[in-house]
Amino acid sequence: MDPSIAHDLKRPEPQALQSTIEALAARFGNRLVTSQAVRDQHAHTTTWLASQPPDAVVMAQETSDIQDVVRICARHRVPVIAFGTGTSLEGQVNAPAGGVCIDLRDMNSVLEVHAEDLDCVIQPGVTRKALNEHLRDRGLFFPIDPGADASIGGMASTRASGTNAVRYGTMRDNVLALKVVRADGEIITTGTRAKKSSAGYDLTHLFVGAEGTLGIICELTIKLRGIPDTIAAAACSFESVQGACQATILAIQTGIPVARLELLNAAQVRACNAYSKLSLPETPLLLLEFHGSENDVAEQSKNFSEIARECGGGDFSWTTKPEDRTRLWQARHDAYWAVKSLRPGSGVVATDVCVPISRLADCVAETEEDLRRLNLMSPIVGHVGDGNFHCSLLCDVDDPDEMARGEDFMHRLVERAQAMGGTCTGEHGIGQGKQKYLKAELGPEAIDAMRALKHALDPYNILNPGKILPATGGMS
Known part of the structure; x- marks a missing residue:
């Protein structure tokens, strides 16, 4: 682990931790878990970073549970780490200074659906697939698809995006308002269901991507979309990565509203062929998806195929059959495996x-x-x-x-x-793994501004300490 990750972090005093666990046990009973196996589950990481489990896990069921955990931990200066489904990739759920993990999986209710306004209000533990199953009969869906069946609270916390971002944007573009538990246990409401607002600071987007370091999301109001009449998936192989990228640029410049546009290099195509039993040409590949009416999708597919030919693309095949689309995109989502x-x-x-x-x-x-x-x-x-x-x-x-x-x-x-004018992470977040790149990307002035925000909202550094920014001595 990079030494800067643990800079100034220290575990709470044993007596403070013991007092915290006793108070939590009195409040939550068997919903407080201290077994090693459960603690290890709540620190699992898919990076090279060492797994750092919390000292205890509380299974929250309602917002007041989050508030009570935070208040008890704040009293004793004990860290608090929010946990959704654990799919983050940069050590965001690790507990480098120990502390208490709040598992939000049981806060999984869809509270309100406003079909006419294309929005809904949900608890943070609702997963992407569960929400879309709930919405299907109303002809609506939530478009952000990071691949994993992540919790939407976690997706907001890491500013997730995924395969649909080229058309529907990221979590930043799809969250209207939040309710957030502060470091003192009080609740901030960051916005309303209105589609736009000029009322004060944009607190909603301050918490989207904050990785639980500024507050714990307890409710979300998010945008929805209508399920398209027709969805077509397509695949096109190219002689080179350069050709595939050039076709992408031309498609975007000419205004083709592609919903998904994914590149697999030759090595990834070989892996997918072997794992998912496909027979795709083992050269750079673009996977695409088009949304719209039947005529719109046919026209979009035709226009892209012409661009692909100009850029060295081979056979361009597309299908609207759900089983064929599912097979193609499941292979993409199984790329890691x-x-x-x-x-x-x-x-x-x-x-x-x-x-x-x-x-x-x-x-x-x-x-x-x-x-x-x-x-x-x-x-x-x-x-x-x-x-x-x-x-x-x-x-x-x-x-x-x-x-x-x-x-x-x-x-x-x-x-x-x-x-090249880019960023160290497009969607995985900073967590622990990429802290060392933030200063070079944004400059020390921006880091100082982030530190000031962190100190203002979390003066004792109890909210997911050691993430995004190295701790600066606020744990004492």
């Missing part, structure tokens, strides 16, 4: 960067060259419509030389993206 199966027993680290789409081809090509030079395996998949791509690096964790080369690759990937 497909990579993992290439080398059983190896560690897999999924990381992401994002660059302006005009630099995407260069960034991917230079990244592939780096992998060849360092003799590493890391298939690439990207949300090319917004310049975001992911590397799934396979390394033998028992081989120090290979691990060192892996670390070098990860550093170079981020530095390359930042040099």
